[in-house]
Amino acid sequence: MELGRVFVEVNPLLFNGLWITVEVTFLSLLLAFILGLCSCFMGLSDKAPLQWISKMYVWLIRGTPLLVQVFYVYFAIPQLFQFLGFDLRFTPFSAGVITLTLNAGAYMSEIFRGAINAVNPGQMEAARSLGLSKWQAMRRVVLPQALRICLPSLVNQFIITLKDSSLISVIGLADIMYQAKIYVGRSMESFATYTWVALFYLVLIAVLTKLANTVERRTQI
Amino acid sequence: MKRMLGLLLVLLLSVGVLAGCGGGTEKAAPEANATVYKIATDTTFAPFEFQNDAGKYVGVDIDILAAIAADQGFKYELSPLGFNAAVAALESNQADGVIAGMSITAERQKKYDFSAPYYDSGVVMAVSAANDTIKSYKDLAGKKVAVKTGTEGATFAESIKDANGFELVYFDESPMMYEDVKTGNSVACFEDYPVMGYGISQGNGLKMVTDMEKGSSYGFAVLKGKNQDLLKMFDAGLKNIKANGKYQEILDKYISAK
Numbered sequence A: 001m002e003l004g005r006v007f008v009e010v011n012p013l014l015f016n017g018l019w020i021t022v023e024v025t026f027l028s029l030l031l032a033f034i035l036g037l038c039s040c041f042m043g044l045s046d047k048a049p050l051q052w053i054s055k056m057y058v059w060l061i062r063g064t065p066l067l068v069q070v071f072y073v074y075f076a077i078p079q080l081f082q083f084l085g086f087d088l089r090f091t092p093f094s095a096g097v098i099t100l101t102l103n104a105g106a107y108m109s110e111i112f113r114g115a116i117n118a119v120n121p122g123q124m125e126a127a128r129s130l131g132l133s134k135w136q137a138m139r140r141v142v143l144p145q146a147l148r149i150c151l152p153s154l155v156n157q158f159i160i161t162l163k164d165s166s167l168i169s170v171i172g173l174a175d176i177m178y179q180a181k182i183y184v185g186r187s188m189e190s191f192a193t194y195t196w197v198a199l200f201y202l203v204l205i206a207v208l209t210k211l212a213n214t215v216e217r218r219t220q221i
Numbered sequence B: 001m002k003r004m005l006g007l008l009l010v011l012l013l014s015v016g017v018l019a020g021c022g023g024g025t026e027k028a029a030p031e032a033n034a035t036v037y038k039i040a041t042d043t044t045f046a047p048f049e050f051q052n053d054a055g056k057y058v059g060v061d062i063d064i065l066a067a068i069a070a071d072q073g074f075k076y077e078l079s080p081l082g083f084n085a086a087v088a089a090l091e092s093n094q095a096d097g098v099i100a101g102m103s104i105t106a107e108r109q110k111k112y113d114f115s116a117p118y119y120d121s122g123v124v125m126a127v128s129a130a131n132d133t134i135k136s137y138k139d140l141a142g143k144k145v146a147v148k149t150g151t152e153g154a155t156f157a158e159s160i161k162d163a164n165g166f167e168l169v170y171f172d173e174s175p176m177m178y179e180d181v182k183t184g185n186s187v188a189c190f191e192d193y194p195v196m197g198y199g200i201s202q203g204n205g206l207k208m209v210t211d212m213e214k215g216s217s218y219g220f221a222v223l224k225g226k227n228q229d230l231l232k233m234f235d236a237g238l239k240n241i242k243a244n245g246k247y248q249e250i251l252d253k254y255i256s257a258k
Helices: A002-044 A048-062 A066-083 A092-118 A121-129 A134-171 A176-187 A190-218 B002-022 B060-072 B083-091 B152-164 B174-183 B193-201 B228-243 B246-254
Strands: B036-041 B075-080 B112-114 B119-128 B144-148 B167-171 B188-192 B206-208 B213-218 B221-223
Touching: A002 A048, A002 A092, A002 A134, A002 A176, A002 A190, A048 A092, A066 A092, A066 A134, A066 B174, A092 A134, A121 A134, A134 A176, A134 A190, A134 B174, A176 A190, A176 B083, A176 B167, A190 B083, B036 B060, B036 B083, B060 B075, B060 B228, B060 B246, B083 B221, B119 B152, B119 B174, B119 B193, B144 B152, B144 B174, B152 B167, B152 B188, B152 B213, B167 B174, B174 B188, B174 B193, B174 B206, B188 B193, B193 B206, B221 B228, B228 B246
Parallel strands: B036 B075, B144 B167, B144 B188
Antiparallel strands: B112 B221, B119 B188, B119 B206, B119 B213
């Protein structure tokens, strides 16, 4: 059967790509977590310009396809800078991390906002009446509860970003998908190859889900 | 978890069995005039297939196919899927034939039956029009070079990359490959000669600095052992349009003789 022969050939290639996929996804999610929190706080602040920046950012990222964002970061922005006289250039890896960070950050910003709003306002009031400053109350009382609430949505976003990272292969990032496409281009074994690609992602996401479940169980009250 | 795994296994096995069946279930030969053949092609591989200003697909491949269909009296439906997707469609029986500037290679002949060659092509290197440092393959040492997955250009670049010490970056579509060279992420790209020639004449911002490498010929492909009547009609039609001058007319229209 073709499936077995293709697996033997394609497996080492996919393993090469696996590491890149994991690296890009992990780095992007870490940065997106920070970016999302920042954007969320800006959105919740009472200063109008900060609110506006956060809203614009979320609007821009959610309103455009990821593929367009990838092209924009990798091709358009460097050419714009070169036109202005700066020699800016991204590697596919850095362009991938920037794009995925910006993309996941916007969604996480909304996830955090929803979770913070879901914490009973009485919690904030009680903390404030005990003499905590607004920031202290947020950090020590509201945020820990909010993070627990948003965990399932956050895990969902992690999974989406992991799968979205396959799109970065279009600019030449040597991830799982990229390796598969090169192999298919050479061997024309599209059906069998993509079956194994699907399995690779399935296993990756199964591991991620298992990890998330453990975290969720441990943070239960 | 165990049950999930079991389910997955069953799914995989059934997929394998289905794949095994594919070869055995030959369709009965269809009546030549009643069937509408599904022909898959690339999305943009100018001048072989591309959308003109009116949004209609035109090009050498498209016009040759139309001329042959008219000559042989068969109907077809054209779907521009992109090269890799077109080949995948052929393999999964979603398409009956592929005409996409597809080079006839020994590797591909193991899986597909090709028509007589309808165009002799070759591979050429191109660099950014603003680049004066790359003059030969030797100048590529330590640099990145863009190619398109599954093309003759990629195969050729792979064959010389170790000797000249450059690194390859793969793209799905020609325009992205050109962009990568223009941005300066890659210093050069390899592309079929007529395609690059047409792209440069249309102002894609690149230029050729080396001569064309003699390459393979393009053919119309069907899955091995399938749609043989379609293949026969294509060959017969090709002979006729070459004889009546229609073929040369099409080539002259898209590829200017130098």
